[in-house]
Amino acid sequence: MTSLIPVEIAENARAWPFEEARKIVARLGGEKPEKGHVILETGYGPSGLPHIGTFGEVFRTTMVRRAFEQLVPDVPTKLIAFSDDMDGFRKVPTNLPNQEMLAQYLNKPLTQVPDPFGTHESFGAHNNARLQSFLDSFGFEYEFMSSTECYKSGMFDKALLETLQRYEEIMAIMLPTLGAERQATYSPFLPVCPTSGNVLQVLIVERNTDAGTVVYEDPESGTKVEVPVTGGHCKLQWKCDWAMRWHALGVDYEMSGKDLIDSVKQSSKICRTLGSRPPEGFNYELFLDENGEKISKSKGNGLSVEEWLRYGSPESLSLFMFQQPKRAKRLYFDVIPKNTDEYFQFLDKLAEESDDAKRVENPAWHITQGKGRGNAERVPLSFGLLLNLASVCHAEDKSVLWGFIERYAPGATPESHPTLDKLAGYAVNYYQDFARPAKQYRAPSDLERAAFQDLVSELKALPADADAETIQTQVYEVGKRHEFENLRDWFKGLYQVLLGQDQGPRFGSFIALYGRDETVALIEKALAGEDLAA
Structure with a gap:
């Protein structure tokens, strides 16, 4: 639970989680929900390995949940991480092993596709476990729900029968959004074939509302097959499924990607048709890879959570997710160092700030749930x-x-x-x-060579324990003494010749860390033409 702040501060906080949480407060209208708690949901399609966008949705929804708890601390909350693992396996992601084996299970529910990694009873179970593992590693509080279990256990039966009763109304919502070819075969219900186990996209030729069944024509035999819509014998098309889930579970809040704006509109209409108010939420921008392309589970581009955590702290990943959720951002390895340092800068600022109104605008307040640094030490260097x-x-x-x-x-x-x-x-x-x-090192130019020699003399004249500011001043003065068109060219030369890169740290701080004598030796190696990459 996030440390509580005065409600009047939470009510006026500008940080986006509070703006979103106030939507839920308005939804309640000052009353406690009949179900006794507020439900926030995140969805996961386990057709490919979990990627970092999935984590982002859970993290951001958690931030909204914590902000709501500040505003209405006496109303309990629940976060559901829902996996659509009964979905049909439509294509084999290119980043998976055992491609030929997987191709034999197309159109089966994901929980009926063998695990290509051999660690779980199904591909859906494998990906569900991966999802829960990395959510657990971040300490998220959530309730995991499986589509397969919800359908087969009967949890969705009442809502499915209500969907059957409102079949024509739902068709009237969906058909105008489809092309002529899709309209000819569309149905909200996808029967699960009793013989093959495939999730079928077939025309429903008869409906029996009283019996709670639908009839379809078997695409192979041509015979008519009648199946119940309950008990896992049918699955809903996903926009209908999304709406039915909101209705059945009483979801109050769910955010989604910008690519699902139209889907939210259609699902919201269906949810109202079923007699429920669709959840509050917003559409976040999508993550892009280093080439500016949308990251995809099936392509495996972008970063995984595991990859980020090899090179940066969990908090740096959280900061990346927190900042500007409605702006498209490139998600690749180069963003990790920047977010790592920025997180600690925000954390230091949070520790120095005593005004709660300003503290709740600091990303570190949200990431640490108001606790700040706690017992963690202050990091003395970037x-x-x-x-x-x-x-x-x-x-x-x-x-x-x-x-x-x-x-x-x-x-x-x-x-x-x-x-x-x-x-x-x-x-x-x-x-x-x-x-x-x-890294690409280069030899110094004649102008740089003279400046480097001058810098060596100045460094040797300084005390061995000179602080970073003193050293930085001397580096700056050396650059000014030589005829660089722009002092930036001087520092760029230091980085390219000595570090093999175009950018680098504040050079005085680097020398203070690396050591005066070690830096002198490094410069002298560069002047002698020695290979600094060795």
Whole structure:
């Protein structure tokens, strides 16, 4: 539970989770819901491996949930993570093993497709487990629900019979949104074939409302087959399914991607037809990969949660998700260092801020659930600096970095600074996988050579323990003494020649961390034409 703040502050907070939570408050109209609690839902289609967008939806919905609890602390909340694992397996994702085996199970419910990884009873179960595993690793509070279990257990039976009773009204909503060919065979109900087990997209030729059944023509034999709409014998088309789920579960809030705007409109109309008010929510922008393309479970582009957590902290991922949810953002490895450092900057600012009204506008307040840093230590240097230290040291293990860190921050050890120790590990991983392969060192120009020699003289004249500001001043003065058209060219030369990259840290801070004598030796190697990549 997030630490409570005065309600009047929550009522006026501008941060987007509070804006969204106020929609739920307005929905309640000052009354407690009949079911006794508020339900927020997130949906997951387990046709491919869970990707980071799935995490983002659960994280963002959790932020709205916590904001609502600030506004109405006496109304309980529940977050449902719903998996549409009864959906038919329409195509084999290209990033899965055992492609030929999987191709034999097309159109089967995902919970009837064998697990290509061999770890679970089905492909749907495998992906559900993956989803729950990484949600659990972030400490989310949620109730997992399986479409297969809901349909087969009878939980949805009443709502399915109501859907059958309102069949014509639902068809009137859906048919105008479809092309002529699709209109000819469309039905809200997808029968599950009693013999093949396939989820069938077939025309319903008869309906028996009293018996609660539908009749379809078997596409292979041509015979008519009658099946109940209840008990898992039929599944709904997904827009109808979404609406039925809102109706059956009493969902109060669900957000979705911008690509589902029209789907939300149709599902909302169907939900009203079934007699319920559709949930509140908003449409977030989609994540893009480094090429600007939408990330996709089936393509496997973009990042997985596991990949992000190899190179950055959980909090850095949370910050990426929190910031500007209605703006399209590129989601690839280069965004990890920036979000890691920005998170700690927000955390430091939160620790210094005593005004609750300002604290709730800080992303770190939402990420830490109002607790701030808690018992965690203050990180004495940036992740960007650690990355560059790992780079110049060609670090294969974080213990190499600690030799420099302990000199830069006396008293800091892996035991006393576990957060910093994790950052050092991330920095080594990032260097090995991304920075090292991308490095391109070059020789200094004549102008740079003279400036480098001057910098060596100035560094040797400084005390070995000179602080970062003193060193930065000398680096800056050396650049001004030489005829660079722009001082940025001076710093760019330092980065390209000494670090093999176009950008880098504040150079005075880097020297303070790496060491005066070590930096002098590095510059002298560059001036001598030695290979700094070795």
